[in-house]
Amino acid sequence: xxxxxxxxxxxxxxxxxxxxxxxxxxxxxxxxxxxxxxxxxxxxxxxxxxxxxxxxxxxxxxxxxxxxxxxxxxxxxxxxxxxxxxxxxxxxxxxxxxxxxxxxxxxxxxxxxxxxxxxxxxxxxxxxxxxxxxxxxxxxxxxxxxxxxxxxxxxxxxxxxxxxxxxxxxxxxxxxxxxxxxxxxxxxxxxxxxxxxxxxxxxxxxxxxxxxxxxxxxxxxxxxxxxxxxxxxxxxxxxxxxxxxxxxxxxxxxxxxxxxxxxxxxxxxxxxxxxxxxxxxxxxxxxxxxxxxxxxxxxxxxxxxxxxxxxxxxxxxxxxxxxxxxxxxxxxxxxxxxxxxxxxxxxxxxxxxxxxxxxxxxxxxxxxxxxxxxxxxxxxxxxxxxxxxxxxxxxxxxxxxxxxxxxxxxxxxxxxxxxxxxxxxxxxxxxxxxxxxxxxxxxxxxxxxxxxxxxxxxxxxxxxxxxxxxxxxx
Numbered sequence: 001x002x003x004x005x006x007x008x009x010x011x012x013x014x015x016x017x018x019x020x021x022x023x024x025x026x027x028x029x030x031x032x033x034x035x036x037x038x039x040x041x042x043x044x045x046x047x048x049x050x051x052x053x054x055x056x057x058x059x060x061x062x063x064x065x066x067x068x069x070x071x072x073x074x075x076x077x078x079x080x081x082x083x084x085x086x087x088x089x090x091x092x093x094x095x096x097x098x099x100x101x102x103x104x105x106x107x108x109x110x111x112x113x114x115x116x117x118x119x120x121x122x123x124x125x126x127x128x129x130x131x132x133x134x135x136x137x138x139x140x141x142x143x144x145x146x147x148x149x150x151x152x153x154x155x156x157x158x159x160x161x162x163x164x165x166x167x168x169x170x171x172x173x174x175x176x177x178x179x180x181x182x183x184x185x186x187x188x189x190x191x192x193x194x195x196x197x198x199x200x201x202x203x204x205x206x207x208x209x210x211x212x213x214x215x216x217x218x219x220x221x222x223x224x225x226x227x228x229x230x231x232x233x234x235x236x237x238x239x240x241x242x243x244x245x246x247x248x249x250x251x252x253x254x255x256x257x258x259x260x261x262x263x264x265x266x267x268x269x270x271x272x273x274x275x276x277x278x279x280x281x282x283x284x285x286x287x288x289x290x291x292x293x294x295x296x297x298x299x300x301x302x303x304x305x306x307x308x309x310x311x312x313x314x315x316x317x318x319x320x321x322x323x324x325x326x327x328x329x330x331x332x333x334x335x336x337x338x339x340x341x342x343x344x345x346x347x348x349x350x351x352x353x354x355x356x357x358x359x360x361x362x363x364x365x366x367x368x369x370x371x372x373x374x375x376x377x378x379x380x381x382x383x384x385x386x387x388x389x390x391x392x393x394x395x396x397x398x399x400x401x402x403x404x405x406x407x408x409x410x411x412x413x414x415x416x417x418x419x420x421x422x423x424x425x426x427x428x429x430x431x432x433x434x435x436x437x438x439x440x441x442x443x444x445x446x447x448x449x450x451x452x453x454x455x456x457x458x459x460x461x462x463x464x465x466x467x468x469x470x471x472x473x474x
Contacts, residue, residue: 006029007030008105009031012357013039014030017137020365022093030100034048051163055076065089100120110342118134134343135345153305156172157307169194173303175305176198177200177284178309179251206258207246231259232258257400290302310406324339347363350411362418381428394423399413
């Protein structure tokens with residue numbers, strides 16, 4: 001029987017999955033809670049955390065899908081350009097018609113035969129349908145991470161996920177807790193509307209200009225990546241030559257090396273600090289009415305607190321045990337496959353500087369290749385599963401020692417990750433070589449193939465009486 005796959009989410013990752021499955025000739029249905037494609041980038045999507053001033057923080061050419069260039073000359077397009085891009089992409093390849101919009105998936109339950117029953121609620125009522133596999137592509141930046149603080153704040157307390165436009169800040173004394181990319185973007189908005197703006201930070205940051213030497217900074221050194229220690233040594237000094245030392249503006253000195261956490265692609269924040277438009281405060285100690293006490297003993301009065309405290313992974317429609325959830329996030333092979341290959345495939349659970357949507361599409365290609373192999377080349381799929389079960393998983397860090405934070409638990413180095421994903425895809429595509437004579441000598445079929453540059457030959461023998469397999473390496 002023909003396999004049918006469900007895709008949950010129609011953002012960049014969901015569209016990547018749809019396109020890859022389409023190209024592989026695999027039937028699929030998509031489910032999206034919003035009224036159209038675009039996911040995060042659709043500011044009208046109820047689950048979107050987009051805001052009016054948002055632009056890409058990676059440049060257009062390093063972010064776009066390779067087979068569908070953006071129709072803009074802007075190096076860092078706005079969310080308005082990007083939602084149009086995704087709609088055009090979906091329409092151009094005939095993906096839109098495969099999705100059910102305004103439809104929320106409520107549950108995934110595994111069937112005795114290994115398939116999945118998907119339950120959802122949409123405009124036409126409840127849906128219940130069986131699928132051979134499910135791609136989870138509902139995004140990583142939708143469920144706010146709201147920390148607990150001592151005391152109570154009497155003013156307005158809001159996570160940045162609810163921030164849409166700068167007029168929400170007009171005339172208010174604003175404290176932003178956290179200084180990630182969104183927090184810094186909103187701080188730049190705030191200085192033009194708020195009565196005052198402070199940022200509370202607990203650690204230092206590295207700031208990357210959008211342009212270096214007249215070009216988008218992430219387009220430099222796109223050839224062979226430098227070893228991590230050398231890149232850290234060079235880039236730290238280049239960045240300081242362009243931006244200065246953020247410590248002089250009040251930021252703590254970073255207690256980690258550059259690229260061991262996501263850098264801030266926003267130097268306007270440093271300009272405003274230099275102009276005295278906002279201030280840096282220490283980490284939070286406690287709230288007391290409109291007064292916020294900081295850990296360095298200082299305090300301040302505020303009308304609004306914005307929590308730029310990031311997001312949590314959230315797959316609310318499926319039990320965590322099905323995703324091999326260990327610690328702060330699921331433990332998945334290449335951040336995609338569960339170790340037991342139960343038919344759930346996770347798309348987009350990667351954070352990496354510069355991986356772009358093409359990097360996510362390569363994830364989708366790998367999923368499509370595996371699903372196709374299940375039906376057309378089961379011996380390749382079986383070998384892939386054995387490889388995952390028996391061999392060491394690839395190092396996706398690229399030599400960087402990432403901070404042990406929840407948001408960094410699924411962080412990867414783009415070069416190491418894309419290399420590993422491409423290698424796995426090539427492995428699944430490899431043509432098996434069948435030696436009928438050798439197979440007959442062993443009472444079964446003899447299949448061998450090679451994995452990449454390692455020249456590691458894997459041999460599988462199938463005994464027709466016992467249906468057992470043995471493996472040898474040469």
